[in-house]
Structure formats: C-alpha cells, structure tokens
Amino acid sequence: MASSDVTGVVLAGGQGSRMGGVDKGLQEFRGRPMAAHVLERLAPQVATILVNANRNVERYAGFGHRVIADEIAGFAGPLAGFERGLAHAATPLVATVPCDSPFLPLDLVARLRAGLDDHDLAVAKTGSQAHPVFAMVRRDRLEHLTAYLGAGGRKIDAWYASLKVNEVAFDDEAEGFSNINTREDLRASES
Numbered sequence: 001m002a003s004s005d006v007t008g009v010v011l012a013g014g015q016g017s018r019m020g021g022v023d024k025g026l027q028e029f030r031g032r033p034m035a036a037h038v039l040e041r042l043a044p045q046v047a048t049i050l051v052n053a054n055r056n057v058e059r060y061a062g063f064g065h066r067v068i069a070d071e072i073a074g075f076a077g078p079l080a081g082f083e084r085g086l087a088h089a090a091t092p093l094v095a096t097v098p099c100d101s102p103f104l105p106l107d108l109v110a111r112l113r114a115g116l117d118d119h120d121l122a123v124a125k126t127g128s129q130a131h132p133v134f135a136m137v138r139r140d141r142l143e144h145l146t147a148y149l150g151a152g153g154r155k156i157d158a159w160y161a162s163l164k165v166n167e168v169a170f171d172d173e174a175e176g177f178s179n180i181n182t183r184e185d186l187r188a189s190e191s
Contacts, residue, residue, distance in 0.1 A: 003109050005093050008046035009085030010038055011078050011133055012099035013054040013070050023056050025099030037102030039063055045109035046095060050088055052081035077154050078133050079145065086142040095136045098179055104134070105176035112136035115168035121160065125167040126174040132156045134177060 012025035012035055025035035035051070043049060049065040060067045068088050070080040078096075085094050093116070095109050105111070108124065113136060115122040120141050124134035133156070141163065148159050170176065 002044055002046055003093070003113055004047045005091050006046045006109055006113065006136070007085065007089035007091045007094050008042045008049045008109070009081065009089075009094055009096045010035060010042065010049065010051045010065075010099050011081040011096055012060060013052045013078075013081045023053075025053070026056055026059055029102055033059075034102050035060065035099045036063065038097060038099055038104060039065065041102075041104050041106060042095075042097055042109075045106070047091055050085055052084055072149060077156070079149060079154060079156055079159060082135075082137065083142070083145050083149055086137065086139050086145060089139050092139050093136055094139055096133055098133045101134075101177060101179040103176050103178055105170060105173045107173075108134065108170075108176070109136070111170065112168055115166050117166060118164075119166040120163040122166045122168050123160070124170050124177060126170050126177055130167055131177045132160065 026033045029037060039049065051060045051063065051065050051067045052070070053060040053067050054069050057067050057069065068084045070084060072080045082096055085096060093113070095112060097104055112122045112124065116136055121135055121137045124131045145159065153159060
C-alpha cells in the first residue's frame with residue numbers, strides 16, 4: 001500500500017564508472033531498462049516519484065515521472081540526488097533507492113517508514129551491512145544537507161553521522177538489495 005506522505009526518488013545520476021561510464025539505469029536487464037524494474041517496484045509504495053538523472057533526461061522522462069538533475073555539477077554523488085529530491089518533494093518524507101537494484105523489496109517504504117519513528121533518517125541494513133542509498137529522510141533536513149554539500153561534503157556516511165539515524169533490519173530480504181554495478185553483475189543477474 002502506498003504511503004501518501006512519501007515521495008520516492010530513484011537515484012540515476014551517477015557516472016556508471018564501474019560499468020564503463022554507461023548510464024546504469026538504462027542498461028537492459030531481462031528485456032527492459034534496469035530503472036523500469038526499480039520504478040515498477042517502487043511506484044506502488046509511494047505517493048509520487050521523482051527520477052534524479054544528469055544525462056539521458058528524455059529517456060528517463062519517458063518512464064512517466066518528473067526528472068530532476070543535480071544542482072551541483074560534476075557527478076557529485078548520491079547526496080546531490082538526495083538534495084534535489086528533498087528540494088522538489090511535496091511530501092514530508094522522501095524515500096531514496098538506486099536505479100541499479102531491480103529486486104528492491106516491495107515493503108521497503110513501509111518498513112523504513114515504521115523505523116523512522118523520531119529519527120531524521122532510516123536506512124536499510126542486512127546483517128552488519130548498511131545500504132545508505134536505500135533510505136527514508138525527513139524533508140525538513142534539506143537545509144542541513146544543502147549546508148553540508150555547500151561546505152564541500154560529499155561522503156554519505158559523514159552526513160549520516162551528523163543525523164539521528166535508525167538502521168532498519170532487512171535480513172529476511174537481503175537479496176532485495178543486490179545491485180548491478182558491473183557488466184559481469186548484469187550478466188550474472190540475467191540468469
């Protein structure tokens with residue numbers, strides 16, 4: 001069931017350097033672009049979706065959602081996408097997911113929402129591994145993030161360390177956080 005107070009942001013603004021510089025979200029996976037799989041799984045969970053992309057904007061717009069580019073030039077990393085999502089969201093909460101995780105859990109948003117409680121941010125975790133781009137953050141953290149980025153901060157872990165964060169266990173759905181970073185990952189996941 002969709003959370004009416006959550007905007008979903010698909011992070012597709014990276015360089016795809018581990019995949020040879022290609023736009024990962026548009027790479028074919030089981031007959032469709034990876035981002036299409038992510039959008040299909042995320043859409044029923046949120047009120048609306050924004051796609052953060054810095055190239056191939058028309059192709060991403062073809063999925064039927066508003067596309068927003070980083071304000072910071074030079075592929076500044078996922079926090080630049082978080083910042084744009086927070087700036088453009090019309091809801092008090094924003095859930096972020098990467099464009100290269102076509103198996104993301106169908107209950108991701110509900111579980112992150114339940115784990116947010118009185119925290120600034122909830123992040124998915126399997127075992128001892130946090131998955132920082134699978135997160136839910138309060139929109140009122142925008143000014144805090146903008147200041148961090150404006151001071152040159154780029155590391156997601158360092159920004160998280162400045163917030164009240166709750167890690168939400170997804171050990172029962174660990175495979176949902178498999179992402180496809182390389183061409184080898186893509187071939188392996190096709191089978």
